[in-house]
């Protein structure tokens with residue numbers, strides 16, 4: 001079956017292509033997002049340090065306009081997720097023969113688990129090298145203000161390994177769709193897709209309904225992308241206006257350790273895997289993937305980046321959508337390497353702070369439970385903190401440790417989300433390449449997929 005191109009290049013409103021355009025509109029979407037990132041950071045820091053507190057700064061701008069536009073953008077992206085994931089998995093599973101689905105699925109799962117386990121091991125190593133919890137004054141850390149977005153800790157008690165596994169099978173698929181429960185949703189969608197493929201021509205109408213609905217969702221995605229730079233600016237301006245730089249200071253070592261491990265995972269582990277197992281050039285990959293990572297960074301929401309991730313992999317890297325439409329939503333749901341890294345460092349940090357000794361057995365337990373915690377972490381902000389309690393419980397660390405890192409978690413959440421989604425894309429590329437489903441001519445072409453970046457590209461210059 002055929003998958004259509006979803007993002008068509010759109011011309012300027014005049015349609016002539018001849019009118020001179022403002023310099024900003026000549027920039028690709030990536031360029032505009034990058035500028036929005038930097039401007040948002042600068043404006044946020046300036047607000048925090050230079051603009052006196054008052055109703056205009058706090059209520060009208062930071063808590064008003066920035067909050068409204070930033071959250072509005074995230075909601076627009078999230079609005080697309082459930083219908084898009086459902087349709088794309090149904091279409092993906094229906095289009096792929098069961099044998100391929102089996103081998104692709106198994107390999108993907110295995111790679112997701114292995115990269116997560118490698119990520120935690122790396123985090124434990126870096127944590128023990130930097131020793132973030134040594135010599136830190138706990139009483140001053142306890143005063144760090146909490147992030148309003150963080151989820152309440154008592155929810156963590158409900159997280160249980162067996163339930164995490166059982167919950168993959170939805171008791172009620174409609175409820176799973178309505179609540180946006182990703183794992184049961186993926187399970188049900190896969191099932192529907194496989195049965196569609198089995199029944200073939202008998203269910204042609206339903207099959208084309210899903211394909212066409214998928215087209216609608218992708219078109220909606222391209223429209224939402226147009227407001228991305230504005231959304232990114234407001235999200236960052238608000239975060240930095242609220243937190244500033246000082247709030248980070250007591251936690252600099254902890255942050256440094258998490259960031260170092262994230263950078264190693266991204267720059268070394270992923271790039272080595274990509275080169276060794278797929279022979280795909282790391283620099284080209286990173287260049288083409290930048291805008292997706294920037295989305296993940298600014299929204300701290302893996303789920304919201306699913307559409308752009310699939311689109312970028314297909315148009316810029318030549319990765320067959322029939323693979324990515326299955327592996328990317330799955331990865332955004334169960335493969336959280338960045339989150340696992342934060343959890344690994346948090347374990348070392350808290351153990352050092354509270355003087356809890358950790359031996360090889362405890363480290364093995366941390367690797368196993370954090371891998372499961374990563375599966376149970378939903379791709380939305382702050383959930384990694386909730387599932388961290390699973391890991392802490394397993395090795396007897398006090399949950400107070402989580403409260404300590406909550407205050408600065410948002411900025412790390414942004415960074416780890418970018419790593420989470422990069423991991424999904426790397427594994428997808430490897431699996432697709434090995435299945436012979438990557439068009440390397442597209443991957444090597446530096447200009448391939450410009451329409452993903454530049455939704456307003458003037459095709460007739």
Ligand code: ASP
Pocket residue numbers: 300301302303336338339377378379380381382383384385413416417420
């Ligand atoms: N925000 C992360 C994500 O969406 C999950 C987490 O670590 O809290 O991927």
